[in-house]
Amino acid sequence: MSEPTPGARDRARPTVTVLDYGAGNVRSAVRALEEAGADVVLSADPRAVLDADGLVVPGVGAFAAVMDGLRAVDAPRLIGRRLAGGRPVLGICVGLQVLFDAGVEHGQHSEGLGEWPGTVERLRAEVVPHMGWNTVEPPEGSVLFEGIEDERFYFVHSYGVQHWDFPQSIERMRPPQVTWSDHGGRFVAAVENGALCATQFHPEKSSTAGIRLLRNWLATLPRTGRLDDLVAADPLAAADEPADRPGPADRPGQAPA
Numbered sequence: 620m621s622e623p624t625p626g627a628r629d630r631a632r633p634t635v636t637v638l639d640y641g642a643g644n645v646r647s648a649v650r651a652l653e654e655a656g657a658d659v660v661l662s663a664d665p666r667a668v669l670d671a672d673g674l675v676v677p678g679v680g681a682f683a684a685v686m687d688g689l690r691a692v693d694a695p696r697l698i699g700r701r702l703a704g705g706r707p708v709l710g711i712c713v714g715l716q717v718l719f720d721a722g723v724e725h726g727q728h729s730e731g732l733g734e735w736p737g738t739v740e741r742l743r744a745e746v747v748p749h750m751g752w753n754t755v756e757p758p759e760g761s762v763l764f765e766g767i768e769d770e771r772f773y774f775v776h777s778y779g780v781q782h783w784d785f786p787q788s789i790e791r792m793r794p795p796q797v798t799w800s801d802h803g804g805r806f807v808a809a810v811e812n813g814a815l816c817a818t819q820f821h822p823e824k825s826s827t828a829g830i831r832l833l834r835n836w837l838a839t840l841p842r843t844g845r846l847d848d849l850v851a852a853d854p855l856a857a858a859d860e861p862a863d864r865p866g867p868a869d870r871p872g873q874a875p876a
Contacts, residue, residue, distance in 0.1 A: 636671035651823035655833035670845035678713025682722030710817030744803025770828035779806035
């Protein structure tokens with residue numbers, strides 16, 4: 620049996636595209652996904668977005684600015700196409716928030732992607748932003764939180780979804796699983812809804828618990844091999860991302876989401 624080529628990637632690893640739409644420094648997300656067991660591509664190219672085994676939608680900054688960035692790379696359409704085909708998507712922080720109907724920040728109402736009903740509003744806590752480690756309350760049977768139900772995760776946000784109302788009209792269809800946390804009141808910390816999952820906290824900043832959550836998500840992904848040529852051609856492209864890249868979080872007047 621021949622020895623593997625030095626530096627060759629394990630093709631059993633799923634390929635994940637981190638959506639590159641100017642969301643600021645996503646180096647930590649790329650590294651965490653690689654540590655969790657993925658080959659990672661940082662791109663907004665339609666093929667990379669549509670054909671990856673998994674798509675991660677990061678987000679920091681203001682809701683409206685993130686939506687502007689997503690629209691600039693045709694992300695609403697591409698995300699919709701992935702979900703229509705049952706292809707996994709994971710939103711992080713504002714990447715969770717924009718999956719809801721709308722966000723209201725500083726009196727400005729902005730339309731979201733509308734995958735889930737609900738409005739993102741300012742947290743009612745005395746201390747905002749909610750910044751630091753907090754516990755979560757995952758539902759029974761959660762895949763994302765399997766084995767890490769009692770762990771703490773790292774949050775940085777001033778806004779969140781504080782009410783969940785999802786009418787279930789098809790009895791045999793499994794309703795979304797919602798994980799809650801509390802900071803001056805309950806808010807949605809994560810949602811698992813078939814191919815679509817999202818977390819309000821940052822798995823990539825949540826130490827060992829965050830890596831385990833990402834591994835749980837990666838374990839659900841199909842290994843299609845559709846982007847093997849792209850990863851093989853430039854496997855370190857994601858790691859070369861400049862740390863000072865401007866994005867929605869860097870624009871003046873925008874507090875943490």
